[in-house]
Amino acid sequence: MKPLAVSHYTVTTACGRGNAALLDALRSGRTGLHHGQFEAGAMDSWFGAVDQLDEPLPEEHAGWDCRVNRLLAATLQQDGFMQAVASLRERYGAARIGVFVGTSTSGVQQAEFAYRDRDRAGNRLPQWFDYNHTQSIHVPAEFARLLLGLSGCCMTISTACSSSAKVFAAAARAIRAGLCDAAVVGGVDSLCLTTLYGFNSLQLVSPEICRPADARRNGISIGEAGGFAIVDPQWVADAPALLGYGESGDAHHMSTPDPEGRGARAAMQGALDSAGVAPKAVDYINLHGTATQANDLAEDRAVYALFGGVVPCSSTKGWSGHTLGAAGMVEAAVAMLCIEHGLIPQSLNTEELDPLLRGAIVTRTRAAGIERVLSNSFGFGGSNCSLLFGRLT
């Protein structure tokens, strides 16, 4: 593929709002995860919450008010992103800029509140519940389109934890097919009981802080996050770029990865092929690395099969938690920060490296000149996506 400039991007996670907060956390090794209850009465867990989302949306957007939309609106306020989209709009026109957003749970938290408040005798949800502007899976994309003043094609991708990696692929092919001239892509997911108790029912929530690649890893820590990026087919000086993408299906199981990692390998190979580069051109791999036993082992098999044990790799979920539908976008931002600032982050919280893993897991953050970063995102239903980021040359 022809590289696509990522002219602007912004990310908000439990490490703070905006790119500088995440970069600072990556450099200092400060996790955004905390222990406790993210909502009164919820089970104790380690989780990554974004601070100060208690304020309702302003009056003009009151109908959209819910945690995921507050997080989305807060995310868009950082790093001059709104202004960057405004100038993109002047260049291409609002109708020629696509919006592609990944989410796994959208505003389902509103439904959780509504079910608790329901009239049990009359079997009715409370009047205030507004499915169309909160719970519907399409809500974040539609709200982002509204806030950004765009009127072109619009897509919500919801493939669980690969959702907001796949938005880059969908935008790239839509541009190539002529459906839009440029695109805003992003991902957002907020904390909710559905994912906490859902992953817990599968025994995938760790009682300790998540420890990717650790011999004693015991599951995920859930986080919330938002992130957005502008992908632009025109050359943009000094911008990072999407060089390639690969997607695959596992065809294996609904909630367990193929233990051989065949789908993961196919996605990584696809990203390399579409960029036209060999495995040795990759300087760092940001792993999906959820810290479940099954994921980290299957992903390692795939990485080792393709790269051997030489390319440095790590999961950054020890900082942000697993941000599910936003993870692809968060880790795309990590990849771009690493390229722009010359950084290879460690596998945070990893104490005792799993001897069964053969990939070159990074145990101490270091400075390094890096040209290309591969970022993996894999989801339930065997939905895999790998993105290759680098520089425009």
Added chain:
Amino acid sequence: MKPLYIHAVGLAAPGLPGWAEARPVLAGTQPWQALPETPYAPQLLPPNERRRAPPGVRQAFRAAEDARNASSLDFSQLAAVFASSDSDLAVMDRINTALAEPVRAVSPTDFHNSVHNAASGYWGIAVGCRQPTTAVGGYDGSFAMGLVEAAGLVHGDGLGVLLVVFDVPPPPLLRSSRPMRHAGSIALVLGAEPDMGTGERALARMRLSLADEAESPLQDAALEDLRQGNPALRGLPLLRAIARGEAARLVLPHVSACNMVLEVEPA
């Protein structure tokens, strides 16, 4: 943009149990008639997955399997796009009901069925598809949204694509929040060329564009009720044009600021 060729069609809607049965109705040579609605057991799923598949997934499979049964293509080689407004609100209803109780005992099967890409995951397992599979959701504009992603995969990535658009009505508690009268699903096999290597010629071709124009209704009252009663069946005007072998210019809902124009012709 370049045209998309339609190589196979699948359909499941009230009174329209398959594409073969629906063709004369959509062509106007037979009247629409209500038929008893029967639960559908997907043919291609292994027994464990068949048992666990919720109604939304079954509805998606019904149209996908209808298209596959009428085609000689190898469906494991097609990329797949599953588009749905709500996937399966009965699953979300059970989870939210459980979460409102003190114990909060969410069923693990419900949780893995709750992801919006449940149908695409089951489909990959059913046909052994390792190609890119995607799940999109665009409320009442889900059909057009699915076409955007399918067009990208065909013309941006050079893949043959199975597009499946489906939805099922919500459970009672959510009916006023998300009104939907009918279950329905439509499947299309789309490619860049009039022949996908089978020697069979495409049924029709279409060009997509976006415009702020009003969506096209259907004249037949029963069919218009179906069209309005389910986001997937917003695609019925396209199937009507294919059934009639007619050229047509159709507008489908996409998002609030722009709809999708389809210029359809016999291939």
